Amino acid sequence: MALGFAFKDYVSSIVAGIVAIYERTYRPGDWVKIDEAYGEVRSVSLRALKILTPDDTVVTIPHAKLWDTNIYNDNSGARDLLCVADFYLDPRHDARLVREALYDVALTSAFIELDHPIVVIVVEKPWGTHYRLKAYPMDGRDQFLFTSDLTVRGKAALTTLGAQPVQGWLGAQSLNGDDTKGSE
Known part of the structure; x- marks a missing residue:
């Protein structure tokens, strides 16, 4: 049963990863804020994305955050950033x-x-x-x-x-x- 709950979150992150990759919710080079983490997207894998914060910290965020968190993308694939x-x-x-x-x-x-x-x-x-x-x-x-x-x-x-x-x-x-x- 515990294994089922663990796999549920893992599968949810993978499904959300497929959605994020397909919809291009964020991509490397984008500046995003997810929960309290703000930084530049460095990589997008099937399960999670990694962002580099302004204070040089790498934060790994599971794609499952797509389901319950607002994601702010400051430049959405463009070079421009207000x-x-x-x-x-x-x-x-x-x-x-x-x-x-x-x-x-x-x-x-x-x-x-x-x-x-x-x-x-x-x-x-x-x-x-x-x-x-x-x-x-x-x-x-x-x-x-x-x-x-x-x-x-x-x-x-x-x-x-x-x-x-x-x-x-x-x-x-x-x-x-x-x-x-x-x-x-």
């Missing part, structure tokens, strides 16, 4: 100048892929103004360097403009779950 840098500002600033400055930060990044648009989204919240700087790096493997570059140079540009970040924990607590994430 990156997002978030900025949370006190509402007392010139939004037009901030938006232009953030656009210029992305435009002048050494990592930028200029074949795709640069977008700065501005959303007013009760606690302040949320800016999302969205752009594509030349290589998806540079996503963390690119997002860091946008963040560091963006903060410097905002400081030059005199724009102040949201102060205190109260503003951060008002964020919904999606607002607290950077690039995924």
